Every structure is written in C-alpha cells, then in structure tokens.
Amino acid sequence: MIHMMKHARILAAFALAPVLALSACDTMAPGPADAAGGASAGGGWVYPSLGRERPLVIGHRGASGDVPEHTLESYQRALNDGADCIEPDLVMTKDNVLVARHDLYLSTTTNIASKPEFANRKRKTDDPDYGTRNDWWVEDFTLAEIKSLRAVQPFPGRPKVYDGLYQVPTFDEVLMLAKSRVTVASNPVCVYPEAKAPAHHAKLGKPDMGDEILAALGRHGMAGKGSRVFIQAFEPDFIKALNAKTELPVVMLIGDKAAYDAIMARPDAPFWDGLGPNTGLLIGPDGKSTGVVEASHAKGIPVHPWTFRDDQPVNGEPIETTLRKYLALGIDGFFTDFPITGYRVRNEAQFKP
C-alpha cells in the first residue's frame, strides 16, 4: 500500500509533467510516429504512456555512443543532445567514494593498461560472480589513483578521438554538473543513478551503496520528494531495502524473462516504483507486446527499457523504426547511447490539446 501511494505521488508530483514540459525548442510538428501511435484521450502525449506523459530520454552512460562513457563530458553531450536524464552507473573506490563506472574493473573503459605504475596491481577476482577475470578493480584503487586515469571508448566502431582526455568523475561531481545546468527544454536535469553490484560491495565490507547514494543526493539538495531522480539496481533485495528508506522513485532493473518471472512471483511484489527491463522483455519474437508494459501500467508503475543503440540495430531495422514501436507500446522513458536520436524520434510525435 505504501508503494502504491508512492506510485501515485510519483505520477502526480514527481513531476514527469514539469520534467517533460514543452518549451518552444521542444515542440515539433507531428511526424510519421504520430499516425502510428495511440489515440490521445483528452489531450497529452499521443502514445499510451502512463498519464499520457512524454517519455523520458535517458542518456545511457551519458552520450556513450559518441563520447567515452561515464565522463562529465559524456553527460554534457547527452544534455546538449536532448536528454532529460543522465545515467551514472556507480561503483565504490578503495577509500569508499562513489565513482561513475559501468564495470567493477577498469581495463576496458580507461587507459590503466598503459600505466606502468599500476602494472603489478592487476589480479584475478575472488568473486565467483566475475569468474576468473584478470583485471584492475576499482575497489583496489583510491580516488586519487582513479583520478590519474583517463577514459577511453570501449565500443568498437565508436569515436576514439576523445580517448585519454577525460577523468572518471565522482558521483558528487555528476550531481554538481546536473545542478549547474538545464536540459535543452530548459527543465532541471534528471539524474538516474544505478548502484552496480551492491551485494559485492557489501561482501567487501563497504558502506551500504544505497545509503551512500542517498547521502550524496542529500548533500546536493536532491534527496527530497519531488527531486528529479530515479535510483536503479538489478538486485531485488537491495531495491526493496532502498525503497523503504527514500521517497525518491526506485527502479527495478530486469535482465531477462527468468528474472522477471522470479520477481513477479514474490509475494511482496511490487516493491519498486519503476520497472527497467531489457527491451527484449517487452516485444516478443512475433513483434507483439509481451504484456509486461500493460501489466506494469495496470499497477501504476512506469516502464523504462534499455538499451537503444543506433549502431546495434534490431533485425537490421533503422533505430527510428525500433524506437517508434516501443513508444507506441507505451513506454514511459528509454535508455539510449545516442540521445540525439532518441530526442528527435520522441519529439516527432506531439502533444494533443
């Protein structure tokens, strides 16, 4: 019941509407998506998102298709390109500082392999979840050491021109950036942090990641009800515990159908305020809805799928076609490595008075 009340507040007051409020630069003529989408019932977004609100464009790891992921420069690019939200994945350093990295290891997204002073710090992990990977691990390095590294583009085929230029930011630095500017539609920036591997960090004896995330948000005046923040994670018990501690919306990430079925079978479900599924969970091989969006919406819970990538087309179709299918399904936001494309496609459909 507490969560249902929170859902209602999120929809009514978390301010999806203010976040998505149109400004002159955000309004575009209806495009092809308008004809393909749902009918407007009494005005609003033309597609069947909850409350008929415009879906959020979430800059996945920043604008990671163009700029090395999880750098301030990548988040800046995402905002310049039309993102409503920036998405820092978070891991913890040896001295317990939250920094923005997708992985617990550093070899693929930084230049650490080229730093002779760290050559003897490479090791195999002893966490069975990470197998026998031999790498440099964020948990072994202080923030000062992490700051001596520079980010690189890990995805083949994406621009390498920024490699070696940008630092790994702390979560505090990401929040300072978010507070320092607005979106292209002149709205406050929404921040969508993900706690990566909270159980692994707990096993190391580190402070609770949820507490650390909330503390950082509090330092920047972003922990209160109505702040433009969603907190996400893949671990159900972490999400449940976090949701009991905060008025902010907490998003349950789901990687596959087995995880979805398992979590929906729990008697305490839903203990989340938003659902963050892999895109494949929403549309079946037959091209039809799996019913996940409809089931979530029936509970008043928004759905934010991941990840849309211009350079990884589904079934060879243009990314615009894919995005329009998901918008027509009623998603309430979406993670994309290319927010410039997501913003354009999202905006092709217009509010109806």
Ligand code: G3P
């Ligand atoms: O957080 C949504 C999505 O980013 C989950 O996948 O692995 O890219 O963090 P990942």
Ligand code: CA
């Ligand atoms: Ca993420």
